[in-house]
Amino acid sequence: MNSKTNFLPAVSSKIGSLSISLDPVNWLTNQNAPSPIxxxxxxxxxxxxxxxxSTALHLARRGYKNVTVLDPYPxxxxxxxxxxxxxxxxxxQYSNRHDEIEVNEMLGQEAFEAWNHDPIFKPFYHDTGLLMAACSQEGLERLDVRVRPGGDPNLIEMSTPDEFRGLAPKxxxxxxxxxxxGFFAKSGVGWAQARDALVAAAREAQKLGVKFVAGTPRGKVVRLVFEGGDVRGAETADGKIWRADRTFLCAGANADQLLDFKDQLRPTAWTIAHIRLNPDERKLYKDIPVIFNIERGFFFEPDAEKGxxxxxxxxxxxxxxxHSTDGKVRxxxxxxxxxxxxxxxxxRALLSETMPQLANRPFSFARICWCADTANREFLIxxxxxxxxxxxxxxASGRGFKYLPSIGRLIVDTMEDKVPKNVHKIIKWDPDIAVNRNWRDTLGRFGGPNRVMDFHDVNEWTHVQERNISKL
Structure with missing residues (x-):
């Protein structure tokens, strides 16, 4: 896609945000504060x-008329x-994290409201329910902390094979x-068509005036432009300087290739595989809940496009x-x-315990999926x-996508100096937390070998037919 791409039209609507009475951080009182916009x-x-x-969409919805997005990929x-x-x-409520705090609750509630009601996001959310389970003593202890049932009538406790099998058609x-x-949450949880929702948000942003430059050297940022002690934009691979009054660095796992984050970011990858069902199977498997064992893994119902x-x-x-020659670890x-x-x-071990009929099926797709972990798994905004x-x-620390409808609001609030002090304290730039960082820290995650692995130690990879996963 490039800046001339014409997206399909989409419906515009505003996302409501929670009312917070605490005083915001006021960067305009700082002697190095940027010029007004x-x-x-x-x-x-x-x-x-x-x-x-998400940032582009929120800027456009807030009335900013001169927004450009750069990306090297389509x-x-x-x-x-x-x-x-x-x-x-x-x-x-059924988050993967056991230490929900203000910013996560705030963004989670706002995002969930949008997944259910915002015309841009609502078509892509499926309220199928979610089973969260474990199978070892340590896993069960972790599960009890993460789910926190507390007599919730929406949660059903399960412990027998017949109960688990009853979550889907025979x-x-x-x-x-x-x-x-485990515990089965009947509603208020499910899954979203991630790629389609992301494209819908981009379409809406472009409809509102945002320019996307992507998929060519014109969209590949090679460096930030530093002038007078500040960042004044970015340079792309074609040599063009894109000047800006504000530059938003939202490059995910690639962000620390453009800026020294003082060890605050650790790119971390996870692994995904797909199995294609035949047409009759797709009908049978449709609408099954998300099945998530915090030690084994998780899976979803088949997607409508490819089954x-x-x-x-x-x-x-x-x-x-x-390791670089100066001792830097990245x-x-x-x-x-x-x-x-x-x-x-x-x-395949997860499938053998849940859907053994699929355990030996060939994969139709596979990929590694990157995110960037902070040292405490809090966002850095x-x-x-x-x-x-x-x-x-x-x-994003492996949990950023569900906030697609709301995270941009917090990032734009940061630009406008509207972030409450209690929230800023959690998401602020803070290299001190990364001093002497343990690059093998699991950050409280669990499952598989219960340790952070490294691709340098991988001896063999799959040989699945590859495909283009860009939509536009």
Missing amino acids: SPSSPLLIIGAGTWGT IPSSISAGNDVNKIISSG GVLRGDFPGWR EIKICDEHPGYTNIE SVPFEKMQIPKESEARV DHHPNHPSLVLGCG
Whole structure:
């Protein structure tokens, strides 16, 4: 896609935000504060993934008329974690994290409202319910913390194979579910058509005036433009300088290739595989809930377009650690439409316990999926302290997509100095938390070998036929 691409029309609507009475952080009192902006000020977004697209949409809905988005890949970016067939969506109560705090609850409630009511996002949300389960003593202890049932009538506790099999039509969940115990949330949770929702948000942003430059050297940012101690835009691979009054760095796992984050970001990858069903199977498997064992992995109903079930093996992630001559440690992301054979084995083990009839089926698709972990798994959304015209929207930490409808609001609020102090404290630029960072830290994640792996240790990869996953 390039700046001349014509998206299909979409319906515009506003997303409501929660009312917060606390005083915001006022960057305009800082002696290095950037110059004021107006609706016509040039604004530049680096990255057309989930957070960059959400930022573009919120800027456009807020009346900014001169917004440009740059990305080296066609839309949606093939390296974006959001470019996926589906993602788990919840109101927050059944979150994957056990330490929900103000910013997550705020964004989660706002996003869930949009998934249910905003015309841009509503068509892509499926309220199928979600089973969260575990099968070891440690896993069950973690599950009890993460789900927090508390007598909720929406939650059904399950512990027998027949109970698990009863979550789908007869013949779908045929496995023995060995040692499984869990909780089934009947509603208020499900999945979203991730790639389609991301494209719909981009279409709406473009309809409202945002210019996307992507998929060519014109969209590949090679460096930020530093002038007078501030960031004044970016340079792309074709040599063009894109000047801006504000620059938003929303480049996901690639963000630290453009800026020194002082070890605050660690690109981390997960693994995805698809299995294609025949037409009769697709009808039978349709509308099954999301099945998620926090030790084994998770899977969804087949997508309508290709009739494929997506399966992910659960683990703390992969890195690609490199050491520079000056002793700097980095995890460097790369694009690959395959997964390690060890990951394939974990996927098939999950299927053997749940849907053994699919356990030996060939994969129709596979890829690694990158995100960027902060040292405490909180988002990093802030003005850069030394370059105040640079707004950071980074550190999704493996849980950023469900906030597609709302995360851009927080990033734009950051630009407008409207972020409440209690929220800013959580998401601020803070290199101190990354001092002497443990690059193998699981960050509380669980599953698989219960350790962070590295692609340098992978000996064998799958050989699945590759495909183009850009929509436009």
